[in-house]
Amino acid sequence: MRTFVIASALLLTSALAQAAPRTWHFTCDYYNLDLKGNLSGRQRYAAFYTRGLPGDVVRWSDVTVAGSKGWSEDFGPAQKQDFMEGFSYPWSKSTENLSPDFFRGFPPMAMQQRNLVWDTHMLEGFADHLDRLTPNVPYHVPNTGDIDLAGAGTFRHRDLQLVLTGNSKRNGQECAVIDYRAFFNTIDSKTGTFALVGRSDYWGQIWVSLATKQIEYATLYEEVLGEMKLPGQEKPTTISVFRIGTFEPVAK
Numbered sequence: 573m574r575t576f577v578i579a580s581a582l583l584l585t586s587a588l589a590q591a592a593p594r595t596w597h598f599t600c601d602y603y604n605l606d607l608k609g610n611l612s613g614r615q616r617y618a619a620f621y622t623r624g625l626p627g628d629v630v631r632w633s634d635v636t637v638a639g640s641k642g643w644s645e646d647f648g649p650a651q652k653q654d655f656m657e658g659f660s661y662p663w664s665k666s667t668e669n670l671s672p673d674f675f676r677g678f679p680p681m682a683m684q685q686r687n688l689v690w691d692t693h694m695l696e697g698f699a700d701h702l703d704r705l706t707p708n709v710p711y712h713v714p715n716t717g718d719i720d721l722a723g724a725g726t727f728r729h730r731d732l733q734l735v736l737t738g739n740s741k742r743n744g745q746e747c748a749v750i751d752y753r754a755f756f757n758t759i760d761s762k763t764g765t766f767a768l769v770g771r772s773d774y775w776g777q778i779w780v781s782l783a784t785k786q787i788e789y790a791t792l793y794e795e796v797l798g799e800m801k802l803p804g805q806e807k808p809t810t811i812s813v814f815r816i817g818t819f820e821p822v823a824k
Contacts, residue, residue: 593624594786598688600817607812614640616647617684619656620822621692623663631660635685656685669693672723680763686722695790695819698734698752699780705736705750725761727772729754740779742788743821747779759798770798770811792817 599618605611619635635657636650655677668674669689678685705711713732721727732754740749753775761768774794781788794815799808 593622595620595622595822596692596787596819597621597822598692598817598819600684600688600691600792600815602684603814603816605812605814607810611643612641615684616640616650617688618650619688621688625660628663629660630663631658632656632688633658635659635688637684653682653685655679655682670720670722675722681765683724691792691817692819695778695787695792698750699778699785699787701734702736702748702750702780702785705734705748707736707738710735721761724763725759725768728758728760730756730758737777739782742779742781745781745783745788747781747788750778750780752776752778759796766800766802767808768798768800768811769808770796770800772796776817786821787819788821790819792819 597618598621599616602615602617603611604613604615616638617636618638620633622631622633625631635653637653638647638650640647661674665674675682675686675689701711701713710733713729713734717728719727719729733752735751735753737749737751740747755773755775757772757774759768759770759772772794774792776791776793778787778791779789780786792815796811796813798811800811801808
């Protein structure tokens with residue numbers, strides 16, 4: 573049985589400089605596990621994300637998903653997600669991505685594809701906090717609370733922290749490195765086909781160019797443990813999903 577994970581989503585406004593269009597490649601692997609760590613399957617979601625188009629429009633392209641049954645087995649052929657090809661919106665409207673209308677045209681079960689949008693907005697929002705950070709001092713992001721997942725339930729943060737951990741170089745750019753972490757978050761999600769109640773822990777790092785304030789590299793790790801109930805199912809099924817994401821600019 574395929575499992576679904578509802579990822580973190582933050583309503584943060586980014587002011588990252590966009591002098592010219594730039595494209596990033598986002599890849600996120602989902603590992604579906606039981607409580608003993610046995611793998612039932614994994615999926616790879618990948619997409620290209622472009623910012624800085626005329627009118628400050630962002631666009632998604634070449635969104636695909638591929639599956640694999642084993643730890644070392646190659647992923648099968650990538651299946652293009654045609655409903656998301658060319659999905660575009662003005663950056664000023666990106667803060668509306670927690671509204672069901674924002675994803676009009678998406679299939680109801682396409683939660684991982686919505687995660688691509690939420691995760692990217694989240695990473696850029698974290699990068700936009702750079703000027704608020706003090707080296708090695710946790711910054712507790714205020715006013716996170718309950719987040720509506722576009723009509724599919726709610727996600728609640730316990731304590732979202734950002735930490736400026738140092739400097740490094742990526743893609744020839746001097747970068748600040750931001751660690752982010754949010755543990756013991758809760759999920760209560762319902763759609764027409766499943767209900768999920770559980771916990772989420774997520775963390776990662778972001779390399780932000782000191783010159784352009786743009787992301788030069790980012791990682792995302794998340795584990796979700798919960799109980800999912802399908803229509804007609806008397807008792808819920810315990811699920812464990814781990815995902816690993818990378819977000820990096822495409823070479824010019």
